[in-house]
Every structure is written in C-alpha cells, then in structure tokens.
Amino acid sequence: LTGLQLYSRYAFAGAICCSVSHGILTPVDVIKTRIQLDPATYNSGLIGTFRQVIAKEGAQGLLSGLGPIVVGYFLQGALRFGGYEFFKKKRASVGLGMRLHQIIALPFTLLQLPLLSSLAILPYAHLRPPAFVWLLSPPESHIGRSRSDFQARH
Numbered sequence: 001l002t003g004l005q006l007y008s009r010y011a012f013a014g015a016i017c018c019s020v021s022h023g024i025l026t027p028v029d030v031i032k033t034r035i036q037l038d039p040a041t042y043n044s045g046l047i048g049t050f051r052q053v054i055a056k057e058g059a060q061g062l063l064s065g066l067g068p069i070v071v072g073y074f075l076q077g078a079l080r081f082g083g084y085e086f087f088k089k090k091r092a093s094v095g096l097g098m099r100l101h102q103i104i105a106l107p108f109t110l111l112q113l114p115l116l117s118s119l120a121i122l123p124y125a126h127l128r129p130p131a132f133v134w135l136l137s138p139p140e141s142h143i144g145r146s147r148s149d150f151q152a153r154h
Contacts, residue, residue, distance in 0.1 A: 007086050014081025019074040026069055027062035075120045083116065 001009065031049045034042045042049040053061045 007082050010085040011078040011082025014077035014079075015074045016077070018077025018080070019070045022073040023066060023070045026064075026066045029069075030062050030064050072120075072123075076118065079116060079120055080114065 027050070028046075030053065031042075031046055034053065035049055042052060044052065050062070
C-alpha cells in the first residue's frame with residue numbers, strides 16, 4: 001500500500017482509537033462536570049454523583065455529550081495519526097538522515113499535529129453541555145450568582 005490508501009488506514013485507525021478511548025470516559029467527564037458546576041448538589045464524590053445522575057436521569061444521563069465527543073475525537077484521531085505518518089514520511093524524504101530527522105523534524109511534527117487536530121474538533125466541543133461557561137464568562141456576570149444559577153441562564 002502506498003499514498004492515499006496507506007495514510008487513510010493510519011487515519012482510520014487513529015480515528016477509531018481516539019473516538020473509542022474518549023467515548024468510554026464520557027461518564028467520568030459527565031460526573032466531573034456536574035461536580036464542578038453544582039458542588040452543592042453533587043457533593044458526594046465520584047461514586048455518589050454517579051448514583052445521583054442515574055437516579056435523576058437514568059443511565060443515559062451518563063452519556064450526555066457522547067455524540068459530539070465521538071465525532072470530534074474521530075476527526076482529531078484521523079488528523080493526528082494520519083497526519084503524523086504523512087509528515088514523518090515527507091520530512092524523512094527531504095534528505096535528512098534518520099538521526100537528524102528524529103532530532104529536528106519529528107518533534108516539529110509532534111507539535112504541529114495536536115494544534116491542527118484540536119482546531120478541527122472545536123465545533124464539536126461547543127455542542128457539548130457547557131462545562132466551563134462560568135469560567136469563560138466576564139467576571140462582572142458572577143456577582144451574586146452561583147455556578148448553577150449561571151448555567152441555568154445559559
């Protein structure tokens with residue numbers, strides 16, 4: 001295999017791995033977000049909050065935001081792993097020796113791909129329930145409000 005067939009396999013493998021690994025952790029992310037946004041209600045730790053969410057919303061409450069997570073990390077994994085293999089091969093073919101490639105080009109590739117792949121998932125991150133709306137809002141909007149009050153209004 002060469003060219004597009006080869007790199008699409010790398011991209012697909014990365015896409016599957018990233019979407020599955022992040023999708024599996026969605027319930028933990030939901031619990032963490034609930035504790036951050038409403039510590040007065042969800043104050044019984046990880047297991048207690050897990051039970052509270054299931055009691056209130058059923059098991060599907062633990063999968064809130066799963067769709068955007070899977071789609072977003074599918075794209076990120078495809079770009080990151082497919083891009084890594086593509087750029088690694090391109091930089092190695094420029095004429096650098098393998099040792100020089102490992103010292104100079106490989107770190108550059110490793111730095112640029114997370115940036116590009118993270119930019120690709122930004123639209124999907126905004127489709128998820130707002131975990132950090134409070135933190136990103138202007139400080140003057142915090143006066144006299146708790147985090148849960150703020151989330152209810154946004």
